[in-house]
Amino acid sequence: MSSRFERVESETKYEGKIFSVVEETFRHEDGEDSTREIVRHQGAVGVVAHDEERIYLVRQPREAIGVPDLLEIPAGKLDVDGEEPLDAAKRELGEEIGKAAEHWELLHSFYTSAGFTDEQCLVYLATGLSNAESEQDVHERIDLETRPLSELDAVIDEVRDAKTLIGLLELRRRL
C-alpha cells in the first residue's frame, strides 16, 4: 500500500556542480526502513514555442547519452540563484532561439524520474513570439530547427526527449 514516511538518515555521497547524490533512509508508517540513492537536482524549465505556422526547436550535443544532435524544446536548468521558473523560461527562449513571447502558460510540472531524482521540470507554452532584444548565447552549441506546425504528429514520432514529448503531446491535445 502507499505509505507516509519520514527521513531518519542522510549521507552525502557526491557533490557536483549540477547535482549531488545522497543515500537516505526513510521510516514508513509500518515501521519498516527503506534506503534510497537519490540525485538532488535544482530542476529545469522547457518552452513549447510556436507561431501559427512553425514550432521552434533546437538540436544540441548531449554528451551524457552520446547523441550529437538531440531534438528538444528550448530548455535550461534552474541554476540562477533566486530566479523564478517563468523568468528562467523567458531567459532560455531568448538565449537559445532569440525570441520573446507575449503569452506564457504553464503546461505541465512533473518529476523527470521520481524513483531516483527530485528533479522537477516545468514546461511552458509561449506564443505571440517576437525577436528578442537580448543576445543569443554564443557559447552554447545549439542549432535552431523550425518545423511546420502541420507536421506536429511527425515531430512527436521523432522525439526521444521526455520534456519535449510532454510539451508537444500537450500542444497536440490542445490544438
Added chain:
Amino acid sequence: MSSRFERVESETKYEGKIFSVVEETFRHEDGEDSTREIVRHQGAVGVVAHDEERIYLVRQPREAIGVPDLLEIPAGKLDVDGEEPLDAAKRELGEEIGKAAEHWELLHSFYTSAGFTDEQCLVYLATGLSNAESEQDVHERIDLETRPLSELDAVIDEVRDAKTLIGLLELRRRL
C-alpha cells in the same frame, strides 16, 4: 551549433545499487573540451494498460521526492540481467496490478533527462487484459487505482510523473 564529440576522460565518482556517477570529459570537433557529471542508469519500462472502460494506474511512495502516493503507470527498472524491456514490462504488469495482456505495442522510448543521465524509459501500451497467473509482489507498497477511460483528460491534468504523462498523452492522441 550541434557537434560530434568523443570521450577523452572518465572518472567514477559514486557506485550505487541503482545508478553510478561519472565525471567525463568530451572533446568536440572544434577542439574544445566539455566536462559533464553523468548519472549512469540501466533504464526503465512503463505500461499504459487499459480495457475499454478503465485505465490501470498505481500509487506508491516515492521517497526521493517526498511524496507518499505518486500516481503512475505500472513501471519498473531494467534491473534483471539480460531481461528484454518488453519482458520487464510484462513482469511489472503482473507484479504491480496482477494482469497479463494479449496485445503489446511500444508507444515511446525516451531519455528521462538527457542533460545529466543516460536513463532511457520505454513506455508500452498493453491491451487485451486478463488476470495474471503470477502472484503480485507483496513486498511493494503499491495501491492499484483504476480510473474511467472517459476521464482520461482529467487524469492527465493530475499527473506529475514524466513517463505517466507521456504514456497517457500518447494514448489520448490515439483515441
